[in-house]
Amino acid sequence: VTVTHSGFIKRTxxxxxxxxxxxGKGIKGTKLREDDVVDHFFLTxxxxxxxxxxxxxxxxxxxxxxxxxxxxxxxGQHVANLLQFAPDESxxxxxxxxxxxxxxxxxxxxRSGKVKKTPLAEYDSPRQGGLIAVRxxxxxxxxxxxxxxxxxxxxxxxxxxxxxxxxxxLKFQANDEQLRPMGRxxxxxxxxxxxxxxxxxxxxxxW
Numbered sequence: 001v002t003v004t005h006s007g008f009i010k011r012t013x014x015x016x017x018x019x020x021x022x023x024g025k026g027i028k029g030t031k032l033r034e035d036d037v038v039d040h041f042f043l044t045x046x047x048x049x050x051x052x053x054x055x056x057x058x059x060x061x062x063x064x065x066x067x068x069x070x071x072x073x074x075x076g077q078h079v080a081n082l083l084q085f086a087p088d089e090s091x092x093x094x095x096x097x098x099x100x101x102x103x104x105x106x107x108x109x110x111r112s113g114k115v116k117k118t119p120l121a122e123y124d125s126p127r128q129g130g131l132i133a134v135r136x137x138x139x140x141x142x143x144x145x146x147x148x149x150x151x152x153x154x155x156x157x158x159x160x161x162x163x164x165x166x167x168x169x170l171k172f173q174a175n176d177e178q179l180r181p182m183g184r185x186x187x188x189x190x191x192x193x194x195x196x197x198x199x200x201x202x203x204x205x206x207w
Contacts (some may be wrong), residue, residue, distance in 0.1 A: 001039070001040070001042055001043075001044055001050070001064065001067065001094075001096075002030045002040070002041050002076065003038070003039055003040035003041075003079070003088070003091060003094060004030070004032060004036045004037065004038055004039060004076075005036055005037045005038075005039045005090075006033065006035075006036045006078075007078050007079045007080065007085075007090065007091065008030075008036070008074030008075055008076040008077065008078055008079070009067060009068075009070050009076050009077060009078075009079050009082070010030070010067060010068050010069070010070040010074060010075070010077065011044075011064060011067040011068070011070070012069070012070060012071065012072055012074075013069075014043060016071065016072050016200065017072070024039040027084060028196060030072065030073070030074070030075070030076065030126060031053055031073050031075040032075075032099075033075075035090060039091065040091070040094050041070060042094070042096060044064050044096040045064065045096075045098065046048060046063070046064045046065040047063065047064065047065065047098070048063070048064050048095055048096045048097060048098050049061050049062075049063060049064075049096070049097050049098075049099075049100075050062050050063070050064055050067075050090050050094060050095070051092045051094065051095040051096075051097065051123065051151070052079070052083060052093075052094055053084065053091070053093040053094070053095075053108070053133055053148055053151040053179060054089040054090060054091060054093050054130075054148065054168055055089060055090050055135070055147040055148055055149075056086065056089050056144060056147070056148070057132060057133055057135065057144070057146075057148045058089065058130040058131065058132060058145070059130060059131050059133040059151075060083040060084070060085070060130040060131075061123075061125075062082060062083060064096070067082070070125065073162070079091065083126055083130070084129045084130065085130075085193060087147045092148050092149055092150070092151070093148075093149075093150055093151040093152075095151060095152075095153065095165075097120075097153070100120050100121050100123070100124040101120075101121075101127045102120070102153065103120055103153035103155055104119065104120065104154075104155050104156065105117045105119060105120060105153070105154050105155065105156070105174070105181065106118050106119075106120045106133075106151065106152070106153060106154070107151070107152050107154045107160060107174065107179075107203070107205060108133055108134045108148060108150070108151050108188065108199065108203075109143050109148070109149055109150040109151075109162065109191065109200055109203035110134065110136065110146045110148055110149060110188070111146055111147045111148075111149050111199050111200055112137065112146045112199065113147075113162070113190055113191050113192040113193065113199070113200045114134070114137075114146065114188040114189065114190060114191065114201070115160070115162070115179065115188050115189060115190075115191030115192075115203070116134055116182050116186060116187070116188030116189070117154070117180070117181050117182065118181060118182055118183065118184050118186075120153065121127065121179060122183070122184045123184065125174060130164070131184065132184060132185050133148065133151070134148055134186070134187065134188060135185055135186055136148070136187070137187065149200055149201070149202070149203065150200075150202060150203035150204070152203065152204060152205040154174045154205040155174065155207075156173075156174055156175045156176065157173075157174070157175070157207060158173075158174045158205050158207055159171055159172065159173055159174065159205070159206040160172055160173075160174050160179070160191075160203065160204075160205055160206075161203070161204050161205075161206060162191055162192045162193060162200060162202075163200075163201050163202045163204050164192065164198045164199065164200055164201055164202045165196060165198055165199050165200075165204075166194075166195065166197070166198040168192075168194075168195075168198065170192050170207075172191075175203070179191075190202075
């Protein structure tokens with residue numbers, strides 16, 4: 001599955017990417033507009049659920065077989081034709097899962113350093129318009145003052161790593177003492193504090 005920064009998505013059979021010798025130039029994997037880049041590229045099964053997490057803190061889901069199938073050099077289809085995104089929503093993370101028992105928790109992180117651990121089963125919903133994945137802080141005008149930057153599966157014995165824009169990093173366990181489980185519509189807790197001008201760049205889980 002290929003997802004571009006501007007929201008074009010497609011699935012391509014893995015055998016279209018033939019084996020090559022190391023050190024070559026590679027082959028074209030997707031057709032891109034001049035101002036577009038590939039943000040996400042991963043292997044999945046057609047019957048897996050794909051969970052799309054957006055900058056606005058929402059999550060949408062679709063079965064992989066519902067994605068348009070295209071050749072290596074095709075552009076794909078815009079995600080807005082498949083999911084009910086708001087005009088200013090963009091994809092920040094994509095998870096491929098066979099079911100909602102594959103891990104106990106989902107961990108989410110925001111630009112301001114908020115982190116939240118929620119039972120994965122709470123996101124199992126058929127709602128076409130998506131679900132609130134994390135409640136974001138609002139400014140004085142009621143607009144989102146934060147954005148979702150990462151999503152990952154985890155279990156209590158795993159570690160979570162946070163990395164900031166200015167190169168600071170923090171690792172802590174995902175157990176309930178360090179990060180207690182919270183409901184789907186909560187904002188989470190402060191996972192990392194920043195110096196002036198810094199913000200959270202990435203979050204990942206060490207299994």
